[in-house]
Amino acid sequence: MDADQARSSGEHSAGGGDCPGDGCQAGRLLQRIVDAIPAPVFFKDAECRYIGCNEAFARGILGRAPEEVAGKGVYDLAPPHLAAVYEEADRALLASGGVQVYETRVRFTDGSERDISFHKAVFPDDAGAPGGIVGVMLDITERRRHERQLEEREAMFRSVFEASEDAILILDDDTFADCNPATLHILRQPDRDHILGRRPCDISPEFQPDGQRSCDKAAEMVRIAYERHFHRFEWTHLRADGEPFPCEVTLTTMAFRGRSALYVVWNDITERRQRERRIEELAHYDPLTGLPNRRLLHARGSALLARADDRGEPVGVMYMDLNRFKDINDTQGHEHGDALLQQVAGRLREVLPERCLLARLGGDEFAVLIPGADEAILETEARRVLECFERPFRHGSFSAELGASIGLVHYPEHGASLPELLKNADIAMYEAKLGGLGYCVFRRAQANHVQERVALERALREAIAAQDIELHYQPRVDVRDGRITGLEALARWYRPDRGWVSPAEFVPLAEQTGLVHALDRLVLNTACVQARDWRSRGLNPRVGVNISALTLQQDDFVATVLAALAACGLPGDALEVEVTESAAMHDAEANTVKLTELKGHGVRVAIDDFGTGYSSLSYLKRLPVDCLKVDQSFVRDIPGDPMDLGLVETIIALAASMGLTTVAEGVETPEQLDAVRRLGCGDLQGFLAAAPASADDLEAVLRRGYIELHRSR
Incomplete structure (x- = not known):
């Protein structure tokens, strides 16, 4: 309604006629009361003429004095076509009695437009007949604005709710009150009626994977969500056909129908679980024979x-x-060699007891663990294994005769741990091979190398104490342009009496003897000192330091790292700690707390040798990880080995889905570079870019900032 309409309508009047003689005082009081009302008020008689109004109506709506309105009819204040409409409405109200309420937009004399709610009612005369109409105009502009905002928010919420690819539901009073189309899709239900009014446990298996009853666990999850206002966890639901599927559930409290409810989001993680199972399968089973590999042997064997x-x-x-086997493999090709290994695995499965643990360690080496077997039983089983090799192996038209050399040990006489048992069995196997014995039981006399080990341990202890362990640094570079993105600090030990000692020799020795704590501390402090020296000369590479599982378990691990940074005045982001997957998962909860604290100080966390661990990858998302370093054992044979290529691709895809960067370790050829670049890997580390070198030798490269990468042609 515009200004002219408002000003001329029969809904607005001026107030104030003469009051009756005896009622003047009461009339003036009533007029003052009405004028005090901030909302416009008007009165009409039974002929629809204005008999009074307040100041808010006269001046605010019509721009007149109240006395100018009294006695006027709707035709005096409104155009004829509007006056007829208003008079008809008024007479209808007078005829029917009761109340008339409606809303419209009115333009006031100051030019503003407001949303107005009209409330009109019939009042009786002295005889009880309809005496006229009283009307009040309530300004509902703010209310309408809030309503419109609420409607817009609700429309936006509904739009997001309906369009989301994730299943979204509203859980109200322990039952589902609403759901979006994605929910129907994920559950394979035809309509909402199959979901609304049901409890979460009604569309779940009776028990969750952890053994808890779904109804009990659902109640617990809901309780936690209401207490914390947010809760995220994994759950197994059922589709309409009864198929279980895993999903990540997020519960958030919200207002719904005047009370607190839960906003539920399901993220179907079926594909992620499949990728995890595939990675675990590739990481723990030999893809050629299907036997457990070395990693799984150690896990189950321990x-x-x-x-x-x-x-x-x-x-x-x-x-x-x-x-x-090596001669056959080299002369006849890998196809025949692989076929022979598969046949060997099959025969071993046939002749060995069901209770045994059979694994392929790599190449043509196998290991067997037989529970309850003493030396006599072990020798009997070894003879059965040798007998199964008496028949020729055939692949197509090719035939070959293979033999085997077997080393035998038994626990606990020949070793207190699986690595020690395998080591001694390996010694006995070489005795059998050298002597053509078929099999050989380990004897301590075969272990002369133990003396060498003791001497090496003593020398390593002295080298650590004298800080004779040097650090070499290997650059990590961007696969796209060779830009240096960091360095990995690597321990190197030079002995004047025998030259460089391989890290593969002294690092495991340090772990076995407990020297690894001192070694890790020495490497950490030396790396921080070098980083400070580089920064003083305008170079700022991030340095990665390997942390052993034993050091990670120490209560003072975080304090040790922070102290090393503080001693050199370095920020946290100058350092990256690298821990193996197995080390991180050894005590996942405690390690998560420690690594989270380091990240809070800016220190980056990388999982080294990723893919070689034997723990469930579903725990990975709980760790505060920035980077996955793909183990070089998976990179070595790509792109030629499709199994390794598939594993690397799966790891990179998993990392990308979790927002993590990836580093391919051990890249040595242009073909490997092309492969990891094509698979979407971020960085690489390996001899193709640069071999580990001393800090002095690396300075020129660091100043240049990049390394030329040679692609394959």
């Missing part, structure tokens, strides 16, 4: 030894190497 300890039982261990 548990097997622990059970044997509890029961007081022996465990027999075989370490087997195939005779003449």
